[in-house]
Amino acid sequence: MAQVTVVARVVAKPGMEDVVKKTLMGLVPPTRKESGCINYDLHISTENTALFLFYENWTSKKDLDDHLAMPYLQDFLGRASEILAEPVDISLWERVP
Numbered sequence: 834m835a836q837v838t839v840v841a842r843v844v845a846k847p848g849m850e851d852v853v854k855k856t857l858m859g860l861v862p863p864t865r866k867e868s869g870c871i872n873y874d875l876h877i878s879t880e881n882t883a884l885f886l887f888y889e890n891w892t893s894k895k896d897l898d899d900h901l902a903m904p905y906l907q908d909f910l911g912r913a914s915e916i917l918a919e920p921v922d923i924s925l926w927e928r929v930p
Contacts, residue, residue, distance in 0.1 A: 836871070837897055838926040839889040844918040850882050853916050856909060857885055863905055869896025883918070897925075 845853035857875055864873045871890035878884035891897040900906065913921060 835893065836928065837891050837894050838928065839887065839891065839897065840924050840926065841887040841889070842922040843885040843887070845883040845885070846916055846918045847883070849916045853883075853885065856916065857887075860905065860909060863903070864900060867896070867900055867903070869893060870900070894925075 843853065843857065854877065861873060861875055864870055869892040871892060872888070874888045876886045876888065878886070889897075891900070910921070
């Protein structure tokens with residue numbers, strides 16, 4: 834697998850929407866500076882302010898794995914159960930030629 838696309842769905846606990854939004858926005862600048870990051874875009878649902886989605890593209894699975902090991906991402910994942918209604922749902926995709 835060469836380039837990899839990631840879709841990550843994040844659901845905030847009731848009342849934690851602003852905290853989750855701020856936390857997720859804080860991941861964007863350092864991630865965009867990482868080696869292999871093509872794009873790292875955060876979205877919020879137009880129908881549910883507790884629902885967030887990352888759409889990401891990485892040059893390789895190794896670059897994605899390196900990203901997932903970053904301390905700031907591990908910090909977020911370590912406290913996710915405090916602010917998220919469910920575990921982050923991450924799926925990997927490959928472009929069909």
